[in-house]
Amino acid sequence: MNILEVTHLSKEFNLHILNNKRIESLKDINFTMKEGEIIGLTGKSGSGKSSLMKCLYRTYLASTGEIIYLSKNGAVDLVKADDHRIIDLRKNEITYCSQFLSVIPRVAAIDVVCENLFRVEKDKDFARSQSKNMLEQLGLPYDLWDAFPVTFSGGEQQRINVARAIIAKPRFLLIDEPTASLDAKTKDVVVDMILRLKAEGTSVLVISHDEYTLDRLCDRRIDLKFGEIISEEMATNQ
Numbered sequence: 001m002n003i004l005e006v007t008h009l010s011k012e013f014n015l016h017i018l019n020n021k022r023i024e025s026l027k028d029i030n031f032t033m034k035e036g037e038i039i040g041l042t043g044k045s046g047s048g049k050s051s052l053m054k055c056l057y058r059t060y061l062a063s064t065g066e067i068i069y070l071s072k073n074g075a076v077d078l079v080k081a082d083d084h085r086i087i088d089l090r091k092n093e094i095t096y097c098s099q100f101l102s103v104i105p106r107v108a109a110i111d112v113v114c115e116n117l118f119r120v121e122k123d124k125d126f127a128r129s130q131s132k133n134m135l136e137q138l139g140l141p142y143d144l145w146d147a148f149p150v151t152f153s154g155g156e157q158q159r160i161n162v163a164r165a166i167i168a169k170p171r172f173l174l175i176d177e178p179t180a181s182l183d184a185k186t187k188d189v190v191v192d193m194i195l196r197l198k199a200e201g202t203s204v205l206v207i208s209h210d211e212y213t214l215d216r217l218c219d220r221r222i223d224l225k226f227g228e229i230i231s232e233e234m235a236t237n238q
């Protein structure tokens with residue numbers, strides 16, 4: 001069953017301060033995604049990968065087209081859905097993990113990771129134990145668990161970001177460069193965590209420039225160039 005059907009999606013920006021200069025970041029994008037599938041979005045810098053992800057999460061409102069998402073409560077067009085529906089989907093089904101961690105200052109790493117789980121898990125001690133478990137698997141030094149992530153290194157922040165995004169096991173995960181600043185061992189831990197989510201039914205759209213990560217994760221790749229899909233390929237291990 002398809003969890004996502006994207007048809008004739010385009011996104012353009014009108015830059016008012018530059019005399020209404022028009023930038024077409026996505027042009028007539030069409031693809032479908034099966035439930036439980038992992039699709040890798042690839043393409044050079046500026047090809048439109050993040051724009052596509054942001055349209056799916058409704059950070060950007062698409063200029064034209066449809067994004068039909070099959071939610072637990074039926075199909076919804078993410079372009080036309082009202083803001084309440086989008087907020088509800090973000091709370092309960094769709095998680096977006098950007099490349100960079102943004103956090104409230106002075107919240108301990110362990111609580112940042114718990115944030116999404118607190119929404120669905122009433123037992124706070126259980127949520128904290130899940131968070132500790134993830135930080136341990138990701139090799140975040142014990143000393144940092146109650147420290148504030150704003151001061152962490154790039155790789156440490158990335159681990160917090162990924163842990164926070166996947167701890168509540170979203171139904172649909174949009175994840176941008178999950179392994180970019182990680183060493184080989186931690187990269188494998190993150191890839192294994194995402195594959196475990198897939199095994200439990202999560203559908204994943206992942207942006208990555210890392211061939212190893214893409215090879216291990218993806219069922220299919222969609223390659224973008226100048227805002228258009230130039231190829232769609234099944235992974236060789238399929």
Ligand SMILES: Nc1ncnc2c1ncn2[C@@H]1O[C@H](COP(=O)(O)OP(=O)(O)OP(=O)(O)O)[C@@H](O)[C@H]1O
Pocket residue numbers: 013023024025043044045046047048049050051052
């Ligand atoms: N908010 C915005 N306002 C104006 N132009 C934008 C905006 N967001 C994206 N763009 C433009 O859309 C095009 C695609 O950008 P996008 O960030 O989607 O590329 P990308 O493939 O994700 O690149 P990267 O790999 O470097 O992150 C670029 O030309 C960019 O300048």
